[in-house]
Amino acid sequence: MKTRAQTYTVKLLKRKWLSKKTFEILLNLPPAFAFKPGQRISLSLEGQERDYSIVSAPKESELTLCIRKVTGGELSPLLSVTDIGTSLLLSGPYGYFTYKISHRPAVFVATGTGIAPFCSMARSGISGFTILHGVRSPVDLYYASQLQQSARKYIPCLSDAKKTTGNAFQGKVTEYLEQHLTPGAYDFYLCGRSEMIRDVTRLIDERSPGSLVYTELFY
Amino acid sequence: MKIYTGTGDRGITSLFSGERVPKDNTRVDAYGDIDELNSVLGALTANLSDEEALIEELQQIQSTLLQLSAWLATRPDSALLESLEEIADEQITLLEDAIDRLQKGLPALKGFILPTGHITASWAHVARTVCRRSERKVVPLLNNVPEGKAVAQYRKSLVYLNRLSDYLFVLARHCNHINGFSDKLWKK
Numbered sequence: 569m570k571t572r573a574q575t576y577t578v579k580l581l582k583r584k585w586l587s588k589k590t591f592e593i594l595l596n597l598p599p600a601f602a603f604k605p606g607q608r609i610s611l612s613l614e615g616q617e618r619d620y621s622i623v624s625a626p627k628e629s630e631l632t633l634c635i636r637k638v639t640g641g642e643l644s645p646l647l648s649v650t651d652i653g654t655s656l657l658l659s660g661p662y663g664y665f666t667y668k669i670s671h672r673p674a675v676f677v678a679t680g681t682g683i684a685p686f687c688s689m690a691r692s693g694i695s696g697f698t699i700l701h702g703v704r705s706p707v708d709l710y711y712a713s714q715l716q717q718s719a720r721k722y723i724p725c726l727s728d729a730k731k732t733t734g735n736a737f738q739g740k741v742t743e744y745l746e747q748h749l750t751p752g753a754y755d756f757y758l759c760g761r762s763e764m765i766r767d768v769t770r771l772i773d774e775r776s777p778g779s780l781v782y783t784e785l786f787y
Numbered sequence: 788m789k790i791y792t793g794t795g796d797r798g799i800t801s802l803f804s805g806e807r808v809p810k811d812n813t814r815v816d817a818y819g820d821i822d823e824l825n826s827v828l829g830a831l832t833a834n835l836s837d838e839e840a841l842i843e844e845l846q847q848i849q850s851t852l853l854q855l856s857a858w859l860a861t862r863p864d865s866a867l868l869e870s871l872e873e874i875a876d877e878q879i880t881l882l883e884d885a886i887d888r889l890q891k892g893l894p895a896l897k898g899f900i901l902p903t904g905h906i907t908a909s910w911a912h913v914a915r916t917v918c919r920r921s922e923r924k925v926v927p928l929l930n931n932v933p934e935g936k937a938v939a940q941y942r943k944s945l946v947y948l949n950r951l952s953d954y955l956f957v958l959a960r961h962c963n964h965i966n967g968f969s970d971k972l973w974k975k
Contacts, residue, residue, distance in 0.1 A: 664803075668866040755805070762792045769794040773807055780805030785792060 575659040576601055580652055581630060586710040590681060591648060592623065595631040595658065602626065605688040606667060606757075608784075609633075609660035611643065613650065618643040619662065621684035621759070621784065623711075625691035631658075634684045634710070665784040667694050670755045672779070676700070677741050677768055680708065682760030682786050687711050690718035702741040702764065704728045709736075742767040753778035760786050803857060804865035817924040818856040824917040825852045831910035841958075844885060848951065851878055855944045859928065863937035873936075874943045882950045889954075889961045896960075899973040904963035911959035915952050922948040 576598040585591045603609070608621040611633070624632035637648045667674070667689050674697040676686045683701050695718040702725040703709055709724050716722045724736040725744050737744045741764060756772055756779055758765050765783050772779050794801065798810050808815060832845045857871050902912035925948065928941050960970060 664867065664870055666870075668805075670866075762790070766793040766796075769792070769801075769807075770797070773797065773799055777807075779807070781794075781801050781807055782805050783792070783794070783801070785790070 573660050573662060574600070575657060577655050578631070578658045580647075580650060580654045580656060582652065583648075586634070587707040590634065590636045590708065590710060593633050593635060593647060595633070595656070597629060597631045598658070601631075601658075601661075603661035604666045605692040605694065606665040606685040606784075607661040607663050607688075608665075608685075609658050610662065611647075612657045612659075613643060613646055613654070616643040616646060621663075621665075621682075621688070621786075622661075623684045623687045623691075625688055625693075627692070634681045634687070636681045663784065665757070665759065665782060667757075668755065668782075670780070672753050672755045673698065674757065675749075675754045676757045677745075677759070677764070678702065679741065679760030679764045680786070682764075682784070683711055683715075685759055685784060686757070687714060690715055694718065696720050699723065700725055700741045700744055702727060702760070706732075706736065740764075740767075742771060745771055749775070751775065755780045755782070757782045757784075759784040802862060803860035804862045804867050806862060813924070813927050814859060814862075817921065817928060818859040820917065820921040820924045821852050821856050821859065824914060824921050825849050825856075827910065827914040827917050828852075831907060831914055834907045834910055835962075847881070848954075851947065855947065858937065858940045858944060859925065861937070863932050863935060868936055871940075874940060874947060879943075879947055879950055882947070882954050886950070886954050886957050889957045893957070893960050893964055894970075896970070897972060900960070901971040901973060902959070903971055904959070904968040905966040907966065908959040908962035908968065911955050911962055915955035915959065918948055918952045918955055922952065 578595040578598060580593055581596055582594040583591055603622060603626055605625060608619050610617055610619050620633045620635060622631060623634045635644050635647055637644045665685055676697050676699040678686055679702040686699055697719055698721040699715055699719045700723045701709060705726060705728050723744060725741045726732065726736045726738055727740050732738065745768065754776055758768055762785055765785060769781055772781055799807050800810050800815060801807055802814060828845055828849050832842050835842050854872055855874060861867050861871060903909060922945060925941060925944055929938060932938050
């Protein structure tokens with residue numbers, strides 16, 4: 569593979585909370601660091617290491633990551649409180665979850681912070697895709713306005729029936745696809761929890777033969 | 788959190804280039820055998836105790852096999868071909884140099900030999916036979932595929948696997964030789 573990962577020291581420049589449990593961090597972009605939209609990096613602090621997909625576009629001057637604070641997690645609780653200006657070790661870029669030009673329509677499917685690579689793609693100028701973002705409640709639809717600008721269709725899917733908003737679909741992303749996806753061949757990009765990747769892939773196998781499936785598992 | 792997805796539970800898997808294919812697909816069959824070859828090389832390496840240079844050489848070969856697998860797991864019309872590292876002529880030359888180096892220290896071959904002897908030699912013979920099977924599995928991938936970057940790499944993969952089989956044969960004899968085992972000649 570042509571990816572050549574390297575290790576860099578970066579500084580935490582800013583932290584911004586997007587919802588009660590999810591926050592963005594901004595890091596300075598090392599001059600020699602190059603990545604493609606959709607790729608991820610590995611971040612380490614105090615001996616704890618974790619992979620995160622990049623939210624920002626390569627052209628931006630800072631590197632943005634979207635992180636969910638996991639109770640009992642190893643790195644995310646640290647990153648949620650560590651001082652601005654702290655040095656961290658970053659290695660990468662990693663992965664092949666990048667956008668491929670195709671004659672088939674692109675369907676992006678994300679759960680939770682799995683939206684990150686699609687933000688990077690949208691912020692890099694990729695447009696015309698259909699995107700589904702599965703979250704529990706509307707407060708987790710952190711990048712809605714950015715994605716709406718680039719997407720042909722942006723579909724928020726809310727799994728918590730008690731929390732509704734505007735034109736959001738009530739249910740899981742899989743349920744939306746079952747009910748509304750027009751038969752045909754697509755390029756599916758799936759990023760998020762294993763259950764979503766399993767269920768959507770099974771649906772594709774049954775209903776969308778000839779489609780391509782690219783996956784990025786968040787765990 | 789789960790690290791398994793279960794997307795292959797129904798006998799279908801994804802190629803690196805994104806296509807969903809049955810697990811008995813010729814392409815999956817080919818890189819599956821290379822995976823087996825790689826694992827056998829791992830077993831061989833695990834049995835080499837004080838042969839650091841040889842272990843390093845085998846680990847380099849294991850890495851090349853992963854590189855080769857990526858080509859086999861990618862359809863020739865995929866945009867992802869651009870992200871793959873081409874197999875270099877130097878990687879084949881390295882094998883040829885290694886064959887020549889090992890061959891120099893061995894007694895002349897007097898006939899067909901039995902694939903046996905020291906445990907490391909036996910693993911090398913197993914690796915050789917899996918390598919030959921892998922080679923046979925790559926051949927069908929050249930059928931009905933237009934000339935291009937992928938086909939060029941499949942052809943180079945065949946050269947690499949052919950040379951690797953020869954290397955493993957000589958390596959098996961080398962492993963016997965350094966461990967005090969003589970070639971067991973075929974007695975008709």
